[in-house]
């Protein structure tokens with residue numbers, strides 16, 4: 092049984108729950124981002140993905156840059172609370188560091204279902220004030236929303252930035268990711284926002300010489316199929332529909348570097364290789 096099979100009722104951390112026999116998406120992401128919290132099995136799987144699609148590393152970096160822009164924008168607009176679901180292994184800067192560049196009083200609750208992430212949370216996430224880490228599964232929104240640490244930090248009368256970056260891609264269609272998003276939306280007041288990124292197999296709009304062809308989609312999915320959490324790649328239309336009750340802010344769902352860029356934007360070939368869509372939606 093791997094850490095992803097433990098079910099939503101698992102709320103405490105046990106070192107036994109760390110499965111190092113299979114590559115793990117959180118540790119593979121850490122490897123792409125140049126971190127040290129990964130094992131041989133993660134590096135091997137990561138190298139297989141990078142051999143097929145070398146730009147996955149740039150995609151991971153562009154995804155973090157998107158998150159920074161989105162959080163600075165939302166905190167600039169007055170939001171002071173963040174729930175970051177699918178936190179990943181801490182990497183610098185983390186959500187509380189990004190948000191606190193603008194608003195030092197922002198509170199952040201980190202949520203992940205991976206015990207490995209939990210082992211690092213104490214040293215690198217919850218060592219800061221007004222932060223918490225909750226080991227829970229996003230497929231059980233109620234367990235997260237009712238968690239005492241969430242209730243202690245988050246004021247559900249005030250708007251929240253709900254972050255789901257490269258996490259719904261680890262939910263299969265039968266997990267009903269849209270219903271998970273909707274359950275969180277129901278619990279949050281108007282003015283709350285969803286910050287979402289998601290992996291795709293689609294080539295960049297209008298880019299003829301696509302490197303993100305069908306065979307690569309299959310190959311990337313195959314590597315992750317053997318990992319602790321299989322990857323489901325989705326189209327722009329599917330990612331857009333995940334926003335559900337959240338109204339998309341301009342420019343909608345786009346390749347992550349194109350979301351309100353604060354510098355030069357990559358060309359079509361590079362955008363084609365950045366296999367993540369991102370967007371921000373508002374609950375009215």
Ligand SMILES: C[S@@+](CC[C@H](N)C(=O)[O-])C[C@H]1O[C@@H](n2cnc3c(N)ncnc32)[C@H](O)[C@@H]1O
Pocket residue numbers: 116117120154155176177178179180202203204205208227228229230255256257258261262320
């Ligand atoms: C690729 S990492 C993304 C990390 C970070 N959000 C980012 O965008 O850089 C995906 C994270 O989602 C977590 N995750 C996957 N499925 C989850 C679930 N059902 N509930 C909570 N966390 C999950 C994994 O453990 C991993 O840490």
